[in-house]
Each structure stands twice: as C-alpha cells, then as structure tokens.
Amino acid sequence: MKTYSFSVKTSKNSELIDITKTIENFVLRSSKTSGICLIYSPHTTTGIIINEAYDADVAFDINNFLNGLVPKQLDYRHSEGNSNAHIKSSIIGNSRIIPYSNDKLNLGQWEGVFLCEFDGPRQRNIILTFL
C-alpha cells in the first residue's frame, strides 16, 4: 500500500476540476503496477466523480444541473448557508475507486477524474491510496 496527498486550489463557488493527470503521475510513482486506486477528498462540501473529460461542456452541464437540483436558499436549518454544498457532496460522494494495471488507470476512452467543488473557492486536499 502507498498513500499520497496533494492539494487543489479552486477558484469558483462551484466547479468541476480535472485531476486525472495528477493522479496518473502518482500511479507511475506508486511502484505497484496494478491494483486499485482510492481517490478520497476529506471535505464535507466536495465530491469526486469520474466522467467525460474530453468535452468540457459535460462537466459544465453536471455542475449546472446540480446547482438547479439543490438550491442555495431553501428551508435549511444549518446556519452557515452552505447546506446545498453538504447535500451535493452526499449525493455525489466524496470518493471514487479505479482499478489500474500496467501503471495506468483503467479509465474508459473519454473518462477523467474530477474534484467537485461545491463551496469554494478554497484550498482542497485529495488523498490517494494505492492497493
């Protein structure tokens, strides 16, 4: 098992940031050639998804849909004004797992890994675990 972490600086209140290349570099460094890779974001207002990284409009549409699905203002109890971000994080999930082999993530042709910022801009951490 190998563990790494890196940070990502987000620039908007909500956005999807492609972190595929950074993860692929850690796969090469991890010394194991095959296994599974856990991508974990230890925050309560972020998510991790795997989806199309080729056309940036897909990430735009996903983010935009979630903004419509979970309104910023609603009859929320939590007083910090970011319940929408906590809810999006719960729906999307704050981790994903990908198998890898021959030093490469087994991503499909169009797939990339995205950090979903739901309450930014902030500095965020990602923990990678290779097993």
Add this chain to the structure above:
Amino acid sequence: MKTYSFSVKTSKNSELIDITKTIENFVLRSSKTSGICLIYSPHTTTGIIINEAYDADVAFDINNFLNGLVPKQLDYRHSEGNSNAHIKSSIIGNSRIIPYSNDKLNLGQWEGVFLCEFDGPRQRNIILTFL
C-alpha cells in the same frame, strides 16, 4: 484483511445516525495500523455517507432534502410502498471507503460517518472490512 459487523437500531422512518465512534473503535481493534476501511450496509433501503458530524443540523438538512427530492407517494410500481427508500439508497450508495493511518480514520476536521435510514425504524447491520 479483517472483517467485523455491528448492528444499529434506528428509531425513525428516515434519519441519519452518526456511527463514527463505533467504526473508530474497530480501527483500533483491527491490528493493522494503516489501509482502507470499507463501510458496507447490506440493505436495499439504507445508505452510508461521510459528511459533517459537528453541527447536527447538517444531517437534518440532508435527510430533509432527500425526503423532498424523492416523494413517498408517486406513480411507483413496487407494491410495498417504499420505492422512495430504494431510490434514495441508489442515489446515496450503500457503502463508503475511508483510508486510515496510525490507527485513525483519515477523516477531515468536521467529517463523520452516517448510516442513512430510509425505511425505518428497523435493526440494521454494518459490515466493516479493513484492508
């Protein structure tokens, strides 16, 4: 690899129950000091999430939002009257994975693990696998 299970008694039709401390006790018992922990709920009408455990209003807001998103009554075919619970379970997912090190879950500052009851009250089981 070590596997443990424990049960949780829920008291409402839908609620989020903080199970962080129970899991942390099993981390200590697991004899491995670092790895990943799979938290799995073998039920079709529950979910597992990782989110803010500090202000209980966050869990309230998440549960309340899901109740609004997936109505109990709709044009469902399943005759048991709990399709909303099956749908919530599919959206949230019935497992989460957390890396751990030095006998501690690598949770963020405000993070906790919750069992989401969507069709209670019932007795529920959680399976923990440490790798």
Add this chain to the structure above:
Amino acid sequence: MKTYSFSVKTSKNSELIDITKTIENFVLRSSKTSGICLIYSPHTTTGIIINEAYDADVAFDINNFLNGLVPKQLDYRHSEGNSNAHIKSSIIGNSRIIPYSNDKLNLGQWEGVFLCEFDGPRQRNIILTFL
C-alpha cells in the same frame, strides 16, 4: 489480486440489468475465498448500483424516477444530446464495492448488483477486481 472483465449488451435507452449471477461466478473463479470485490464500469453514461433484485418493479421505479429527475432536454451545453446520461452516471456513480467471504458476495437477502444503462442500447464492459 485478480481482475476479470465481461461485457453486457443493453437493449434500451435506459434500463437496469441484473449482473449478480455473472459476478458470483467470477467470485468462485477468483481463488481467494474472502476479500472485497470492486465492480467498475469504465463508461461515462452508465452506473452501478446494489439494490433489490427480487421484485423487478424496484429496478423499474429507480430507472423511471431518474428519468424524471434528469430530463433528456434541458438547457444543456454538451452538443451530443446525452448530458442527462452523464449527469445520472455522476449521481449514481460508476462503481460499487462488496465484501465477500466463503466464496460468496456478502449481499443482503434481497440485494443484487445492477448495471445502469443511461445512454443505450450499447455494448458495455464491466471490470471486476478481487482483493
């Protein structure tokens, strides 16, 4: 670690297909008697869920609800007309993990594993990793 893959031919634009038996056959073949099984779909418009496999109406209701939640036509930017499928895939997630022991998936009594097709019909691949 053992890795296998298999393909599934879907027949509708959106549907849930029970793949439990295929996975159980690979559990038997995997030579390890206990561990965790990662079920990963390397596509941007599919999902994997674990839910009730006994009454087919549950899968019908889940699929039908998602069709209502994420409309095919909306103010999407992505020009291929399948943003709804990418969004559903992000909400559901394209993998699930199940612990297994004594050569059996630790599924609950009514649980099965489903491939969710959101942009079919197509040929889809599933990657299984046993750890």
